[in-house]
Amino acid sequence: MSFAWAKPYEPTSPFMKWVDERLPVPRLVYGAIGGGYPVPRNLNYFWNFGVLAGLALMIQIITGIVLAMHYYSYAGGAFDSVERIMRDVPAGWVLRYVHQNGASFFFAIIYIHIFRGLFYGSYKAPREMVWMLGVTIYLLMMATAFMGYVLPWGQMSYWGAQVITGFFSAIPVVGEPLRIFLLGGYAPDQAALTRFFSLHYLLPFIIAAVTILKIWALHIPGSSNPTGVDVKDEKDTLPFHPFYTAKDGFGIGVALLIFSIFIFFLPYSLGHPDNYIEANPLVTPAHIVPEWYFWPFYAILRSFTVDFILPAKLWGVLAMFSAVLVLFFLTWLDRSPVRSSSYRPVYKIFFWVLVADIIVLGYVGQAHITPLNVALGQVASAYYFLHFLIILPLVSKFERPLPLPNSISESVLHGEKQESAPFGLATTGSTTAAPAAAE
């Protein structure tokens, strides 16, 4: 698909040949995740997270479909139906814990995947579309996760819905009518719960569709790699199957082990106790906090406290959305032709400062409001925008990158050219010998 030496699909059995001639799905699969997709041979473990994200999406969709068979989207019974799933539905508790903690698992993977992209410049040409489709998936995930969190109809569900839909009322003039239209009422209630359930069921399939587009877009230039150097010839690559399927098998094992610790031994550690109290519009929780994956954005939202031209709330909402939307423009903000931060000494420092900054924002997002925390949040939010909108363009203009390796195989094999044979050539006389060797 992506490179001239990608092997075309050759059916080995008459049956597959018959199918392939009529409906070339085997050919598609072979070219997408089989032996027909050459991948740079120097990928590190951070490249496991794309497959892991796909796994997390599948886990969420499968457990979600079964949970939906037992859940009622009825404001008077949603909370009870979740408890029924936990207590009376056979193995219901496993499904529910997997789905509930699965959201965190999915976001944890996605965050590592995004930071991988930021560090190795995966958003740069020719992979801009891949990156932007990824940011689209991230936005869809945020909407899905928020609506899913409302469904158990606990205290945090209810008040979270109240706060998030309240963002729309920050929009001048049309804000309040828009909020009422979206909620189907003045406050979250039956109408809101039913539409959230409907959308929570729909959006994951849209995510799956965008994921297919993303993989398609990825397969045009092929995967990036830790050196950021383009693939030059066949010896820079290995076929996806069996090499990366084997590596992903190991990665999936490790990820599921970590996930299982949370499901079986710490199922409440990522949630909030208030969500085990049924929603009560008359009692506001002492401390409304979103789930951990929204903490940094919540901190940005709360950091705007003065009405300067626009009301503070509108500033907060604009900044919070901008904090995500800025990711769409990264390709144009960072003009450095060097992709990998390994060869960008200045950007690398700012990258790690950004990681620390987002961790600080996360801390502030869940902390009690004290003058110190508010100040910390304001400084960290300011740095967030400073990084993407001011530092990044300047660094990419003035930085002097380190010399890049000539090729991927050279960087992997430290110049020992005699070792960098293309796959399949080594076993002498093998039938899969590459034609390149004849030159």
Add this chain to the structure above:
Amino acid sequence: MVRIIGFFIGLGFVGVLLLSLIVNGVDSIKNPPPATAEEEFHLGAKDVRFASDGAFGRFDREQVQRGFQIYKEVCSACHSLKYVSFYQLKDLGYNEAEVKAIANQWAIEVPTVNPETGEPSTRKALISDRFPSPYANETAARAANNNALPPDLSLITESREGGAHYVYSLLTGYRNQQGYRNAKGQELLKEFPDVKTPAGLHFNPYFANLNIAMPPPLTSDGQVTFADGTKSTVDQMAKDVSAFLVWTAEPTLENRHRAGWVTMLFLLTATVLAYLAYRNLWANAKREVSVRGPLEPAFRERMNEQKAERGIAG
């Protein structure tokens, strides 16, 4: 263009944030937020150990049974347990006959409809029933409790920070407010004279706002006579009922731990095998040596062709 627009948007956000920082900073220096009694005197849950804690946790069935007895004799007068059914008591080691007797002799009857007149009525509980609520509705509950609503206890250990540790601390945490000092030695009523517990509330530093509507439920040693002969001190009773409430919040806890270990063992084996398969494949890919000269496959192919042309066998 993107960079220029971005630069100004960035300046805008940073500017407003710095303005917010200055305004808040000046404000908090001029009017520092006053210390509150809750901040200074609220206590976190006590450190206490339950058999169900940890990855190997199991219920101590005798303890949970004692806890059930306390719920039955003390808590159930005001608190419902609406997500738990009588038949589930079998999990605690009661046999069918015992559970039937418990349901049949439960002090509160289950609301029903008189089959002859259609009038609302009550009947004795069956084992398939959930534990009946002591009050007909929220209004009745509040009317009987000085306008406070006794919460349902089914999920109490999940819905409070600290879980069972919090419940235990709360039950044993009632203090006399007069002369109460915190760990720093500050005296509550001297520091905050206006937080005196109002009539009808009870001082308890483990409760979020220090004053709880529930009167101390476990007041004296020997309040409940345990069937198994355990000495019923207030501390023991508080521990036992907390252990029972862990069970009511998650009756499947033991299954969860057991299934967890089986899953971990399976995944660990699968992961080790996957790792070995991965290393095995890649070991070859990394060590492969390019073949040059007479052993080059293309060369050998050409040589074989030439041999065939010349009619040389082999």
